[in-house]
Amino acid sequence: MDEPVEIELKLDFDPADRDRLVACPLFGPEPAATRRLNATYFDTPGFHLDKAGYALRIRSEGGERIQTVKAASREAAGLFVRGEWERPVPGDEPIVDEKSGPLVQLFDTALLSRLRPVFTTAVDRTQGPVDHPDGSRVDYAIDLGEVRAGTRGTTLCELELELKGGAPQALFDLARTLGELVPLRLGVSTKSERGYALADSAFTAAVKAEPLTLDRTMAAGDAFAVIVASCLRQYRRNEDLLLLSGGVEQLHQARVALRRLRTAFWLFEPLLDGDDRAEAFVSELRWLAAELGAIRDIDVLVPRLEESARAALFAVRENRFGHLRNLLDSGRVRLLPIELAEWLALGRWRTGPADPELRDRHVRAFAGDRLDRLRKRIKRAGKGLADADDEHRHEVRKDAKKLRYAAEFFLSLYSGRKTRRRMERFLDRLEALQDKLGQLNDIATAPRLFTELGVEVPPSMPGRKERKRLLDDAEDCFEALIETKRFWRD
Secondary structure, three states: OOOOEEEEEEEEOOHHHHHHHHOOHHHOOOOOOEEEEEEEEEEOOOOHHHHHOEEEEEEEEOOEEEEEEEEOOOOEOOEEEEEEEEEEOOOOOOOOOOOOOOHHHHOOHHHHOOOEEEEEEEEEEEEEEEEOOOOOEEEEEEEEEEEEEOOEEEEEEEEEEEEEEOOOHHHHHHHHHHHOOOOOEEOOOOHHHHHHHHHOOOOOOOOOOOOOOOOOOOEHHHHHHHHHHHHHHHHHHHHHHHHHHOOHHHHHHHHHHHHHHHHHHHHOHHHHOOOHHHHHHHHHHHHHHHHHHHHHHHHHHHHHOOHHHHHHHHHHHHHHHHHHHHHHOOHHHHHHHHHHHHHHHHOHHHHOOOOHHHHOOEHHHHHHHHHHHHHHHHHHHOOOHHHOOHHHHHHHHHHHHHHHHHHHHHHHHOOOHHHHHHHHHHHHHHHHHHHHHHHHHHHHHHHHHHHHHOOOOOOOOOOHHHHHHHHHHHHHHHHHHHHOOOOOOO
16 A cells, blocks of 8 residues: 655744744744644554554544544654545544555454544644745644643644655755744654653653664665664653753663764764765764763762762752753754754765765665674774773773664664574673673772762772672673674674
C-alpha cells in the first residue's frame, strides 16, 4: 500500500510567546482565526498500536469528526516524514477497515475490538499558509493546549511547519526567520508520544537511547542521518526535562546523547570530508558536553560524601546549574539542534559529497570496516594496561565508549541466533572493561575535583590495594574482550 506522506518541521516555544508568534507579519496582515481541536487517541490495553508504530485518533471540531491513522515517524534530519490516512467518521468510536490504513492487515479482529480511549488532547490552533520566496508552499499551525491521560496532564505548545510543495529548505528558512522573533527549539515529540508517556507515568523520567533499526541495504549516508536524528531526539527530550527539574539522571542522559552524537560524527567522518560545517558542529557538541560535564562531576562525587559535606557541594551544583540554564536558553544552544537538522537534510556532505560512492555504500559494509578500526585501536592501546599512566587508560576508556555506542548503532544490521549470542557476549565484555576503567578514572580524578570544589577528600576513597585490584581486573577484562569473536564478522 502506497503511503500518503507529510513532511513537517516541529518547533517548541514558550506559551508566553504565542501572541508574538501569531502576530508575525509572515503569517499575513490580518490575524488568523483560532479554532479549538479536541482529539481522543485509541489503543488496546497493551498499547499494541503504539508498539507497532501507529497512532489512531478521532479529532472533533464543531459537528465533524475526522479519524486519522498515522504511521510512526520515519524521522530524518529533524523532519517528520509520516504515512497518514484520514476519513470522516459519524461518532466517537473508531472504524477500522481497509480504508483505515494497514491496521486490519497487522492486527486480528479480536484485538482491534479491544480499542479504547487512552488519552486526549485539547488544542487551540491558529493556522494558515506561508508563501516562500522560492515558490515553495508551507502551511503553519500554532498549537497551544493540553495533553491529558486520566488525572495526569501536560502543556502542549508547538509550531508545526508542513511542506505542501517545494523543497524542505523552505521549512528551515521559515524557522530561522521566526526564531529571530521568539525563542524556538527543535521539536522531537509528537502529540501521541506525549500522551503515551503520560499514560504510563513516564513523562518525567530521563530518556535513554532508543533502539535503532537500520536496513542493511540502506546507504551509509542515510544511516548517518537516522543515527544523528536519534541522538538529537534523545538530547532534546532530556534537555526539556532538565530545564524543568535540573535532575541528575536527566542531565546524565542529555550528556550521553551528546557523546553518542560525537561518536556518530567520528564513525562517519570519511563521508564528511570537505564539509567544513561538520568540524564546527563537533566543536560545539564538545563545548556543550563539557558544560554539562562540569555538573555531572559533582553528581558523581556527591554519593561518596558524608551528609555534612554534601550541603556545600549542592550549593556549588546549584550555582553551576544556574549558569547551565542560561546557556540552554541562549540562542547558541537553542539553534544548534535546528542547524544540525538542516545540515543533515541539506548539507554539502549530502548534496555534493567529496566521495558520492562512499556516501551511497551499503551501511553494513561501512559499519564492519569502522567497527574493525575501533577494535584495532583498543587492541593496540590496551596492551600493558596496568602499567600505563592514567591519561592513557582514559583514552582507552573513551575508545571503549565509542565502540559500545558504535556497536549499538549498528546492532540491527546483524541477525541470527548465533550472531546474537556473540553480540551479547561482546557487549557484556566491553561493558565490563568500561566499568573497570571508569572506576580507575574516578580514583585518578576525584582528588583533583574535590580540591577544585573545596571539599575535603573523604577517607572512604579507594586506596592503593583497591587500585591494584582494579588494574588487574581491567587487564583481565581487556584480554577477555580481545579474545571475543567479533559479531560483525562471519
